[in-house]
Amino acid sequence: MPYFLKLAIVTLAVSGLTFAIAKPVALRFMDAGDFARRRNVWLVLTAAAFLCSNFWLFVLIAAPTLYWAGKKDTNPIAFYLLFMNVIPSVSVEIPTAGLGINELFAVDILMLLSLCVLVPAARRIHRANTAQSGHRLRVMDWVLLGYGALQVALFVPPDLSTHVILQNSFTGHLRAIFIFIVTIYLLYYVASRSVRSRGAIADAMAAFCLACTIMAVTAVFEALKHWPLYTFLYTKWETAAPIDQYLIRGGSLRAEASAGHPLALAYLLAIALGFWLYLQSRLNTGAHKLLVPLVLCAGLIVTFSRGPWIGAIIIYLVYALLRRQRTSDLFRAAAVLFIALALVALSPLGERIASMLPFMGGKVAEGSLTYREILAARCWQLILAHPFFGDQLAYLHMQDLRQGQGIIDVVNTYLYVTLFYGFVGITLFLGFILTGLRKALRARAAWRQRDPDAALIASSIAACIIGTLFMLLDCSFILGYVPMFFTLAGLATASASMARAEKSRISEPLPSAALPG
Numbered sequence: 102m103p104y105f106l107k108l109a110i111v112t113l114a115v116s117g118l119t120f121a122i123a124k125p126v127a128l129r130f131m132d133a134g135d136f137a138r139r140r141n142v143w144l145v146l147t148a149a150a151f152l153c154s155n156f157w158l159f160v161l162i163a164a165p166t167l168y169w170a171g172k173k174d175t176n177p178i179a180f181y182l183l184f185m186n187v188i189p190s191v192s193v194e195i196p197t198a199g200l201g202i203n204e205l206f207a208v209d210i211l212m213l214l215s216l217c218v219l220v221p222a223a224r225r226i227h228r229a230n231t232a233q234s235g236h237r238l239r240v241m242d243w244v245l246l247g248y249g250a251l252q253v254a255l256f257v258p259p260d261l262s263t264h265v266i267l268q269n270s271f272t273g274h275l276r277a278i279f280i281f282i283v284t285i286y287l288l289y290y291v292a293s294r295s296v297r298s299r300g301a302i303a304d305a306m307a308a309f310c311l312a313c314t315i316m317a318v319t320a321v322f323e324a325l326k327h328w329p330l331y332t333f334l335y336t337k338w339e340t341a342a343p344i345d346q347y348l349i350r351g352g353s354l355r356a357e358a359s360a361g362h363p364l365a366l367a368y369l370l371a372i373a374l375g376f377w378l379y380l381q382s383r384l385n386t387g388a389h390k391l392l393v394p395l396v397l398c399a400g401l402i403v404t405f406s407r408g409p410w411i412g413a414i415i416i417y418l419v420y421a422l423l424r425r426q427r428t429s430d431l432f433r434a435a436a437v438l439f440i441a442l443a444l445v446a447l448s449p450l451g452e453r454i455a456s457m458l459p460f461m462g463g464k465v466a467e468g469s470l471t472y473r474e475i476l477a478a479r480c481w482q483l484i485l486a487h488p489f490f491g492d493q494l495a496y497l498h499m500q501d502l503r504q505g506q507g508i509i510d511v512v513n514t515y516l517y518v519t520l521f522y523g524f525v526g527i528t529l530f531l532g533f534i535l536t537g538l539r540k541a542l543r544a545r546a547a548w549r550q551r552d553p554d555a556a557l558i559a560s561s562i563a564a565c566i567i568g569t570l571f572m573l574l575d576c577s578f579i580l581g582y583v584p585m586f587f588t589l590a591g592l593a594t595a596s597a598s599m600a601r602a603e604k605s606r607i608s609e610p611l612p613s614a615a616l617p618g
Contacts, residue, residue, distance in 0.1 A: 108333055109151035115322060116147055119315045126389045130300075130307035130380065135174055139183055139308070142170045143315075150188045156338040157193075160208065164217055171218035176301050178222075178292045178588065179308040181214050185584055186312055186369065189331050189361040191338055206276050211284060211584060219287045226294045241536050241594060245289060245587075248529040249281040257493045257521045260509060266494065285587055292591025297599065302558055302592060303383070306376040313373035314393060316366060317400025320356035324403035327354050356403045365580035367409030368572055370401040372565050372585055375416040379561035382554070398441075408575030416568035423545060423560035473512060476502055480511065480520050491523035514573035514582075537590035538566045540597035547600040559596045565589055 120140045127136050146163055153159040167184070174180040188210055195205040206212075256269035296302055323329055360366035374397050384390050401413060421434030479502060483495050492498075499509050511517045519527040545559035566589050569582075576582060
């Protein structure tokens with residue numbers, strides 16, 4: 102049997118079985134028609150990815166399928182969250198033969214979703230807002246657009262192995278503007294404007310958890326069989342795989358499923374656990390209530406990614422703190438966490454996990470921690486030399502820190518942004534997400550007394566944002582980190598808008614005919 106056919110059978114079997122088992126729970130949060138359509142599209146795109154010999158042949162199938170299904174779907178942001186990792190972000194440049202330019206822009210699954218789902222959804226939202234005379238930009242829109250403008254204006258040359266410093270061009274600026282608007286701003290715009298009800302947020306959370314459950318099952322399979330399932334796509338489509346593809350750490354395969362990197366998968370699973378903390382509150386006692394977090398945690402463990410492990414714990418504790426009704430609730434949450442960690446420590450993986458944690462005496466990948474300390478000290482020196490707008494040629498001053506893989510790995514998002522865009526850049530970057538966090542916390546406070554269920558939604562979003570802020574300390578701003586960062590901010594804005602609209606309806610005076618005589 103051809104190798105690609107074996108991969109297709111395994112991935113389709115994992116996906117189909119997970120959809121079948123998850124269906125009773127998924128239908129509690131999403132429309133039956135949406136669920137069936139989303140499942141069918143997932144299976145079609147998965148099969149097409151492994152059976153198509155050429156990336157552009159896959160695009161010919163995926164683009165119309167995503168456009169058709171996205172147009173029919175009742176919740177475009179839920180559709181986006183489900184499919185953003187249906188395959189890895191294999192990026193291929195659009196051919197430009199005869200156009201007189203070197204390159205147009207790269208296409209991957211996120212770009213396809215942006216063009217086929219987000220752009221049509223944004224047009225519908227814009228028309229509806231224009232008809233209601235409600236189209237205006239908000240503070241978070243301006244902050245995000247300001248950060249995008251700064252990125253376009255301060256061009257950071259790619260770190261090429263040839264050490265050639267590329268110069269940007271007019272078409273390069275136009276390309277950067279187009280990519281930022283389509284893939285970043287429209288994602289926040291649709292997430293913050295299209296989600297207008299509690300059910301829509303729950304649908305988006307459930308869709309994301311469903312996709313992460315499929316990836317978690319795939320990750321466990323990869324770890325048990327020591328068989329990566331998705332690297333084949335990079336080879337078949339003749340594109341460069343991400344750095345450190347399928348690392349071995351401590352003798353164990355760091356599974357990544359379709360997320361593109363173990364760190365990205367671990368981050369996504371940690372956010373899914375944060376979403377599930379709310380979703381499980383809407384379920385009666387049953388097997389699914391325990392099975393889903395067990396599968397997500399198993400997938401998280403086999404990534405062997407320390408930062409997201411701690412990030413998941415932070416999300417759990419912050420959610421427990423925000424949802425508490427009594428002090429005893431915090432002790433109960435802490436006891437559950439302690440028991441879970443004790444069970445993991447006593448499992449066959451316990452010793453291997455401990456060997457990767459420095460605070461438990463672990464020595465595995467200890468060199469990476471030392472490298473990060475040295476890198477942070479050097480970056481801080483460069484930041485102080487160019488504090489306002491950063492140094493776009495900073496890599497030239499760090500050649501001695503180039504790793505054996507040939508890269509200078511700035512695995513700290515805040516350090517990276519400040520290094521290349523200065524304190525102006527980091528202020529806009531953090532100002533955007535912290536404003537979203539403030540909106541989620543305000544929505545929780547507004548709902549806490551009169552609608553505890555809605556308050557739990559805002560608590561889940563806030564906990565996931567806080568967990569994200571922590572995990573960005575230990576990872577570059579890549580792959581799944583990027584869309585979830587802006588989606589969480591959009592959902593926080595949507596929850597605050599709903600809380601504000603509900604408050605205005607409650608405080609609206611009754612018509613005179615309804616007042617007592």
